[in-house]
Amino acid sequence: MNTSQVTTLRHVKTVPNRRRFSLTKGIVLLFLSVLVVTQVYPLLWLFLYSFKTNEEILSGNFFALPQSPQWSNYVSAFSGGDYLRYLWNSIFVTTVTMTCVIILSSLAAFAISRFRWRYGQVVLLLFLIGMMIPMQATLLPLMIIFKNMHILNTHLSIILPYIAFSMPIAIFILNGFMKSIPGEIEESAIMDGASILRVYWNIMLPISVPPIMTVCILTFINIWNEYILASIFISSNSLKTLPFGVNSFVGQYSVNYGAIGAFLVLGALPVIVVYFLLADKITQGMVAGAVKG
Amino acid sequence: MNVLKVSRLTITAFVLPCLLIYFGIVFVPIVVSLYSGLLDWNGIGTSTFVGLDNFKNLFFHDPIFWPSVKRTLMFSVFSMAEIPLALFVAILLRRYVRKPNFLVSSYFLPVILSVVIIGQLWKTIYNPASMGGMLNQILIAIGLESWSRSWLTEPAVAMYSLYFVALWQYLGYHTLIQFTGISNVPAEVYEAARIDGAEGFKADRYITFPMIIPIFKISIVLAFIGSLQAFDMVMVMTGGGPANATDVISTHMYNMSFKSMQYGYGSSIASFLVVVCLIATVVINYVFNKLEKRFT
Structure with missing residues (x-):
């Protein structure tokens, strides 16, 4: 999510005709960044999910980072x-x-x-x-x-x-x-x-x-x-x-x-x-x- | 320009390997399938020729068939309804973003993933909150607990959950196609229109739309083909359940032929599918030929 916001800011700076449409442009860029979130966040969520323990996953804290990355998940996936x-x-x-x-x-x-x-x-x-x-x-x-x-x-x-x-x-x-x-x-x-x-x-x-x-x-x-x-x-x-x-x-x-x-x-x-x-x-x-x- | 005069033997050597594989794997099975649709056969024992009985049962006595046709059509309709949204996003990208590559690539990311990954990912997202499902956890977190439900096992909502995943996955594809189409419209055309007083969405109405009609056709065909590929997604996510609430034509065919071992009956559904596809292709081509003539 952070990466998308950073990129958006970079785009705001480079967009032409900034003076004339700044409000419209802001809304448009917000909309386009929201789309990035909806398209990419599920994959990011899966990535975080894969490092969590069962307890963390079931706790309902879908936004949190894993407390300590559970490499054991990957070990069981491999073995x-x-x-x-x-x-x-x-x-x-x-x-x-x-x-x-x-x-x-x-x-x-x-x-x-x-x-x-x-x-x-x-x-x-x-x-x-x-x-x-x-x-x-x-x-x-x-x-x-x-x-x-x-x-x-x-x-x-x-x-x-x-x-x-x-x-x-x-x-x-x-x-x-x-x-x-x-x-x-x-x-x-x-x-x-x-x-x-x-x-x-x-x-x-x-x-x-x-x-x-x-x-x-x-x-x-x-x-x-x-x-x-x-x-x-x-x-x-x-x-x-x-x-x-x-x-x-x-x-x-x-x-x-x-x-x-x-x-x-x-x-x-x-x-x-x-x-x-x-x-x-x-x-x-x-x-x-x-x-x- | 066909310039090379060569012997028949050479032509055969170049074309035959391709044609052989193609006929053996695509055409022969289709013909076999059309014929088996007329049989009462479990795929192993002896078969009886029953004429059009399978089709009669299919059209008049099968409670699963017509709903599954409806869902397949709805899949196409929803996928096509997404195209205007994709066009809107593409226009915004073109007009307001100078370096759109990052955005376009992000939108496109879900398209390249296997239906298994997408399907299982969304199954996980749709899980009940007690099993770690993100969607329900979000709904609970923002105080809409009454909206949370078991998205894939309640017959009333299961199909819509599936439509949504398909729309989510293919938004990037449609956006990219429309965006490429718009980018190919020469900048001078817009320049000329601006001098004539057409700017912004007015320019889109009179320039962008007519010029990207061929691109629309690509998107529509893609949406249609995509709705057939819904097969894989439904198989991965629900297998047609709960209680046939998410069956589409192809999953019904699959369940009849591979689960109930009604080979003849399954083949008649397969024949129906082939005919629908060919008709749809003809219709889409006809409509777009008309449209292109009117606008150009």
Whole structure:
């Protein structure tokens, strides 16, 4: 809360036309800071909560700092909740998904946007339709299919749908970008005897780094946070991803409030760290991703 | 510009891997789902073809179905009602704050967190005061003890508690989208309008609104998709309870297929969901094409 007020004051100083609208501006800035509090304070509260004893939490003093930070909450979260394993599973699943999505969809987008063939637009349309299909509707049949393929309860069973449902938007973004690249570059490369694969690898991919970053960010946020699919297709504790693991932990430790808070903080930590490092890139990427409509 | 002439084999090699995964994981299941909606099947034993019986039961004899449709629609309506607020915040940010990055990033923070974190966090906040819930503790502290209640287990308020969490989480997303849209309106346009006597909110009425209609469309689509994703949030926070008071279409489908093992019936709900989504997409696109024509 303090940080938001300090920042607000800094903004008051830098706002233009201070003389004319000072009262209005004051009210506006107050309103905007209140919004910061409502959006950020619950997370801060959770952070404080995770360091409190059960007695402190139940005492009703929601505003107080913990009397002495209870690291034991974090110890029970670590020991009772396999945090590192879930974290590793999430890193593994997300990395494999992102790599496959980028390779597969850049290949397809390249073919759709640059090759001279009749069905390019049809293929693109097929992927666009896919963006409108709700993922939940495929859960049941997928479970039956995966059961028959004997891949239920493996990482493959969540990676495959993750790839499939990330591809339409990836292809849409990459195709939009690649379409705008002038054709002369490839023509001369082909003239000089470069193979198609070389054009793709040495020309197309390096030029397309900005939209690939956007795809990376979108895929990362979506897959890293995905819960429902993992909870249906995975049953072994050792294969759970972080969101699923967090949810199971909360279910098991229902009265150890501090430990629950600690595990939620640990669960949120990786993505918050990434956000602090790449806030601007992430916000830009998420807006670009939303523009798909 | 499609410039490269290549053999069929090359095209296949580039496109096929993508298409195979996509068809296998997205289209095949949807078709299977449409067909299974016509079966009486528990997913394991033998199935009987029952035609449209599942849909008949769904539309006319299922006491949970229509309320769950209503709640899903309400989720969309509430999410869309949030857009004007987000636009208002975006206009204020644009006009009164010179370096808005910190504010925008703070508003956006909840958007990047997993629905599990958000859901469990708010479950903790909604807890009764005796279990450390912040909301009830605040109400007691400011003397509104009579307002404190068990936010997620009282059927009358549980659904509103869920709507609120979704609004809270996505406010930052809508604000950011509108803000980006407004920032892309060239400053000269406002300059010219000021000379013509349009300033402040008058300028917004005649310049900002018409110029960001495409951005509105993005927000509306997002609100709609978001209301489908309410699925995860409801599953994490209430699972559809108490007594089905917070069931939405997709949780009803989930409970029917994975809990009651009525595979055929669950599939008919899934089919309904797919059809609703496709219709909504067409309607949204149609309405916005009209709007854009009228204003530009």
